[in-house]
Amino acid sequence: MRLSSAYIPTQKEIPSDAVIPSHRLMLRAGLIRPLAAGIYTYLPLGWKLMQKVMTVIREEMDRIGAQEIHMPALNPIELWDETGRNAAFGDEMFRLRDRKKREMSLAPTHEEIICDLARKFVKSYRDLPQIWYQIQTKFRDEPRPRSGVVRARQFFMKDAYSLDADAKGLDRSYDLHAEAYRRIFTRCGLKFYVVGASSGLMGGSSSQEFMLESLHGEDTLVLCTQCDYAANLEVAESRSSEVSFSSEELEKVHTPGRRTIEEVSEFLGRPKTQFMKSLVYYAGSKPVMVLLRGDHELNEAKLMGFLKDTVRPAHPDEIKGICGAEAGFIGPVRPARPIETVADAALKGQEGLITGANENDFHLKGIAPDRSVPDLIYADLRNVVPDDDCIQCGGPLRVTHAMELGHIFKLGTKYSESMKALFLDPSGRSIPIIMGSYGIGVERIIAAAIEQNHDEKGMVWDKILAPYQVHLIALNMDEETVRRTAENLYDALLSREIETLFDDRNVSAGFKFKDADLMGMPVQVVIGAKGIDENRFEIRCRKTGETFQAPEESLAEKIVSVLEGIS
């Protein structure tokens, strides 16, 4: 491609509303243009990148025997009512009506559609197993789109679905996908973690996420520094650091205006670990008190899992009504009204703790949860903290941010049951298809690759994803010898099927160098007067800065061999 006639609008200025490096660079390098919040146009260079990513995905999906299909993005809402997910998605699903006033949705994912397809086709165990996938535009009306293409409202997803006759088949399909995903992300040059995850709205028995460690990620990851334990904070477990305090008489202490653990801890001169944090939540219409060690935080996902209902924090007046005191002075001992109470497992067996007295400006010392709170139930309800130890090996844990690139789910029969996607097993019984669902965010691979591979000058692409392999820079196209040499080289590279971006523009040298560094093709070749004089032309690796020289006669060959030598 000749830059003089290409639509690659690079910018020197950093767009003011982009914050994370990948978003800034994608805008500056002319990959994308915003149309509305979370909605982007892919310009030629960005689209070429997308296609490179899709090629890798297709190759690896095809390798495990998956078959590519293409389902509609626009679907009748009835399918979503069959599984109850029309309601479950709520405002996140884009909805519209056709001219006959029939309600339609723009699909946020495709389990229902695949299930409908499957129930029409699969009649017998002989039709199984199947793996079907597509690369499709998804629509999700995110409450807050952000970070450029990382959380968008319209985006590309590679979504695959496995259909199996039994649990063993599902395990096999799931493992095939896990392996394909490893290969895809590895080939894209990404360093990733595979972690245990929550399956959320998708349902099903187990799921794993493929995560890229990143300061700008939206997820929090717990990693063991010594073994392979890795989990999303939503589901991560740990051994808490041991603390113990000597038993004390139950005693009310005056703590005027000290509401937070921090304040009371300082006022009474006791460590935060000696406090018991009391929170009031509502699970549906039922209030629940949650107890945690003073230095721990509630994990709402775990609480939801434990109570089997969605939860929300109680409002201040609700707390007052139940406990008889304001938040900051509440506790499980003698609340104004009886309330179901659950405690985090780290509190089990503790003594001499301090908590709110259910009376404004007072706390209670000498709490032993087992004795002080009747009918107390323990469960793992807290977020892992970096002080904790690994449940597998006891080693120290690390807590870090990450970006979700892919997610694989064992769905089981959640969808096939409600949608009656049934088949006959060998004994003639009619049973639901066992399903799995497997997603990859296509744009996120690009954002992740940029986040992980850029410098102050711009993006740095590996060969596998680079839109072009070679960035050919002709410094002065007005100079006849420069022009001729560059044109000849361009032809030579094209005839060797090397994807080449040829900067034949009539702009200054510095401008071309800056643009080349910004776009980040693996190899840059410079044709200038200096090279002509000495018959020695410069080949430079974008990533390492390493340079090579070659005379015009062997320049194309040298470029090929340099390309072969780099990743």
Added chain:
RNA sequence: CGGGGCGUAGCGCAGUCCGGUCAGCGCACCUGCUUUGGGAGCAGGGGGUCGUGAGUUCAAAUCUCACCGCCCCGACCA
């Protein structure tokens, strides 16, 4: 949805508090000449109903109200 910020030329911004030579700057763009190894120089030029609508006023980018859009933090998130 809660909190905060912003909206003036394609991009980045000043001007808004205190209404009246404020329609301005840099980059980009167009023409000409010169230039070409790290975002060139000179000269000339085009482009904006100041997000939208209502209001206050002799007069509104500037004050008031409403709405829309965009970004950030949080909530939420397959």
